[in-house]
Amino acid sequence: METEKQARSQADFRQRTFSFALRILRLVEALPDCGVCRTLGNQLLRSGTSIGANARAAKRGRSRAEFIAKMGIVEEEADETLYWLELLVAAGKITPKKVEAMIKEANEILAITVATIKTARQPKRATA
Numbered sequence: 001m002e003t004e005k006q007a008r009s010q011a012d013f014r015q016r017t018f019s020f021a022l023r024i025l026r027l028v029e030a031l032p033d034c035g036v037c038r039t040l041g042n043q044l045l046r047s048g049t050s051i052g053a054n055a056r057a058a059k060r061g062r063s064r065a066e067f068i069a070k071m072g073i074v075e076e077e078a079d080e081t082l083y084w085l086e087l088l089v090a091a092g093k094i095t096p097k098k099v100e101a102m103i104k105e106a107n108e109i110l111a112i113t114v115a116t117i118k119t120a121r122q123p124k125r126a127t128a
Contacts, residue, residue: 010059013112017052017074020105024048024081027094027102037093044084050077051109064120071117078110 028045031037051074058070085103088094 013055013109014052014059016105017055017109020102020109021049021052023102023105027099031088032093034093036091037088040084040088040091040093044081044088047077047080047084051081055113068117068120071113071120075110075113075117078106078113082106082110 024044025048028041031041054070054073054077058067058074061067061070082103085099085106089096089099
């Protein structure tokens with residue numbers, strides 16, 4: 001049975017991933033108009049918006065295994081998003097300052113996701 005604290009935490013995570021997707025969308029729209037930016041921007045847009053979509057799908061998982069699998073996708077997409085952000089900075093297409101908060105948020109989402117997967121993999125405790 002889900003506690004009130006768990007429900008709040010899940011709602012917070014859902015809102016964070018949704019807000020993060022919006023920030024990714026706005027960043028991609030603001031990238032310079034060049035071929036490299038279009039290509040990297042499309043990759044960033046796919047991975048950055050996939051985080052929230054897969055987290056949402058995980059919540060609706062029919063089993064623990066399905067939940068863990070979907071959250072594994074969230075983990076992969078968050079890590080990939082970090083890669084594209086870092087690559088855009090390294091290529092000089094955006095400044096580190098412009099994406100500093102987004103990188104921090106992506107790292108936090110990644111950490112929450114890893115912890116969630118770790119917890120979900122633990123055997124269920126018998127309730128008294």
